[in-house]
Amino acid sequence: MDRRTSSPTSGEALLFLTDEQLRQGIEAMFFAYRGFTADPDRILADMAYGRAHHRAVHFIGRAPGTTVNNLLNILGVTKQSLNRVLRTLIADGLVESKVGRADKRERHLNLTLAGSTLEQTLSNAQRARMRSAFRDAGPDAVAGFRTVLEAMMDSEMRNSYARLKDSTS
């Protein structure tokens, strides 16, 4: 391998790709993800809900009127697994499911007022940590953070991510 883009010194250009650096990146992901989910988990523990409910509520709030199938693709779980979660959320009045106008086979999902409240509560907790981390790290680090995470995604997930990102930009 020869010298690459940014680093001026020759021998050090690829030092960030050593196995040790990669291993530290792996461990950083592991520990950071624990922090990432810790606050919502604490809130959900008091209710009869778990992480799966959080994810469903998050993405329904993010893409109101989304279909079950679309949600299935975003979450990457089976229909049975999502259905279990959705059933309780609908029964508890946090999510409402409406038959599609154009295609009556589809169900369009929306948060109720109560669902939106829960989403806000969870979202606020998770955003607070993210905001603190972003502020401590600074804008350049945040840009790098996002670049690496995008490069780490499977291509299908990258598509889902980009679609959501563009929908509100």
Place this chain on the structure above:
Amino acid sequence: MDRRTSSPTSGEALLFLTDEQLRQGIEAMFFAYRGFTADPDRILADMAYGRAHHRAVHFIGRAPGTTVNNLLNILGVTKQSLNRVLRTLIADGLVESKVGRADKRERHLNLTLAGSTLEQTLSNAQRARMRSAFRDAGPDAVAGFRTVLEAMMDSEMRNSYARLKDSTS
């Protein structure tokens, strides 16, 4: 919204802390973590093992001779949960548990040859993705990635992370 990332002007200095930017960061973490675990998960699916076995094998390989209690703190699970995993790994000859010399209550954990082989297999798969992501993103982005992840950890996890990092640097 106009994207003016690296602008030095005053009013835009905190644009990276908007709720929308934070939400994108949250979603990036979600999708990237799926990619992060996808390759080892595929390998483990064929065996009778799961993600918990991967984590145990990883950290035992990283800190040979570690005690059960130390591993407990790193992994952040209950001892019953870890014990179930360790029991199968020991029974299958991937991990060996030795009574401590100084303190005979403690058990010191090490990978056997077979355990080390599995660790390598999983580690190689996960490192390959991380290497590809790091290379695509470049050294500056990687530095930012690590900075943000560290800021996102709980302080106890940050300590565990730092201890592991320093042990081989």
Place this chain on the structure above:
DNA sequence: TTGGAGTGTCAACAACACTGACTTAAACTG
């Protein structure tokens, strides 16, 4: 020698994922 720490085990349970098989209803297609 008593108390506490470290370890291990048993049992029960919950959350969340999976596969496989099936139904219902609607939409598309030849």
Place this chain on the structure above:
DNA sequence: CAGTTTAAGTCAGTGTTGTTGACACTCCAA
């Protein structure tokens, strides 16, 4: 129109990983 496909929901069974709670054992130290 008949047949096929698609979207959604359901039932039953299973596996991994996590949790509590209770209990036993060993060893160390006050």
